[in-house]
Amino acid sequence: MGSGKTRANPNNRPTVRHPSHDHPLRVFKSQEGDEIICSGCELELIGQAYKCTKSECNYFLHKSCFDLPGxxxxxxxxxxxxxxxxxxxxxxxxxxxxxxxxxxxxxxxxxxxxxxxxxxxxxFVPESVEREDHEHPLTLLYNTPCKGREDGVTFICDVCEEDMPENLWVYYCKECDYGTHVHSCATYEDNAAKKGEEEGETSSVASEMKSVMDARMEMAMMQLQLDAIDAAGSYVGSWEPRRGYYW
Ligand SMILES: [Zn+2]
Ligand SMILES: [Zn+2]
Ligand SMILES: [Zn+2]
Ligand SMILES: [Zn+2]
Ligand SMILES: [Zn+2]
Ligand SMILES: [Zn+2]
Structure with missing residues (x-):
């Protein structure tokens, strides 16, 4: 990358509509370090995306968010x-x-x-994650391990050390009774990512996590599309492996 930074004439590029937004959108490729937030998932916008055609409008969507099943x-x-x-x-x-x-x-x-x-x-978070500071993989639970306890004991996130309501999801290691919230506590965002964005090295854990999430999200969406197809009772058996791979 680098030298050829010419911008195509915007008028030559097709626009698309999305029901989430009143203005037409245009294909947009975000670079790491742009610090743009997706208006759909509210996570950092990296890779293939859409941007509102109105210059005053800061509406962006990941391609994966554009394509989310209804x-x-x-x-x-x-x-x-x-x-x-x-x-x-x-x-x-x-x-x-x-x-x-x-x-x-x-x-x-x-x-x-x-x-x-x-x-x-x-x-679309992965069902299992690894983190640098824990020796075992963590498994996604859809409630805390303390759910249903009658002694009133609540689970405490081992990263932020806050009490977790029993119905929150947890990344959990049963062996160590170690667990974290699934969003910011799971991704190191607050530690490494913020300042190291340009270096690329200090943020490697966070971006690795992001790309794992992106890949998982894509896979999950492919599965969802499959499910939808199954549910519709058509195309069963004609699944092509690369069908959902837009990027
Ligand atoms: Zn998004
Ligand atoms: Zn707009
Ligand atoms: Zn936490
Ligand atoms: Zn319900
Ligand atoms: Zn463990
Ligand atoms: Zn959430």
């Missing part, structure tokens, strides 16, 4: 399908994610029956 059956919420909504439900400006416990203001997978909401990024 409905998903999620293991964390087996009784009802979750519906993708593009802005916080309940007429509020934010929602609380039932996976990580943090607020969101972008897209959510939502169950209106149960008022269950999950960041789209949290919906």
């Amino acid at each position: 409905e998903t059956h999620h293991k964390s919420h087996p009784d009802h399908p979750l519906t993708l909504v593009h802005s916080p439900p309940y007429g509020q400006s934010t929602f609380t994610c039932d996976a990580c416990g943090e607020h969101g203001s972008g897209f959510t997978y939502h169950c209106s029956n149960c008022h269950y909401d999950v960041h789209v990024g949290c919906a």
